[in-house]
Amino acid sequence: AQTVTQSQPEMSVQEAETVTLSCTYDTSESDYYLFWYKQPPSRQMILVIRQEAYKQQNATENRFSVNFQKAAKSFSLKISDSQLGDAAMYFCAYRSSGGGADGLTFGKGTHLIIQP
């Protein structure tokens, strides 16, 4: 079974600075998908960024980018120019590439605090 580990229960960053959230995972599969989700106090799950394992290029969405190290099974999220609206729980998630096992496996989350 796959597992996802987020070793930072809480992170704090000054507004406008850069922060990196860590995620590692364990799998025996070679093809899969990785995601970062944001959960603000409203509890709505919002997709931030996704990465296909077969792509070597790191995904980027505006101020959000990932550092995907497949051999190390590491998938960190970098948030540049942090804004107050970025404050939320951030969850790293894994999904198999198919075969009916489409459920996401989530880490326990990192609570991101933005200091004004």
Place this chain on the structure above:
Amino acid sequence: NAGVMQNPRHLVRRRGQEARLRCSPMKGHSHVYWYRQLPEEGLKFMVYLQKENIIDESGMPKERFSAEFPKEGPSILRIQQVVRGDSAAYFCASSQRQGMVANNEQFFGPGTRLTVL
């Protein structure tokens, strides 16, 4: 274009009662997933359904929990004889598929917060 709808948003039940949680997927989506989030935890996969079929229920507790996604109407997650440990937020997500490839994003609903007294 409405997103994934869940109702009720909050549900209070006494121990031993039944809880029914509803999920209407996004328009055009035929795949539904249920997840449970305990306090201070990440979401845990419970079950994956297509219309009239359960595809993967590996995360469902063996007793008291059931799920369905009928041909017409919303998907239902049913919890019989609830206990205090069932108190959690229950999220539904939906997705499309492209042929045999399941690489589409799962869109989440706002969740139902179940409190068992």
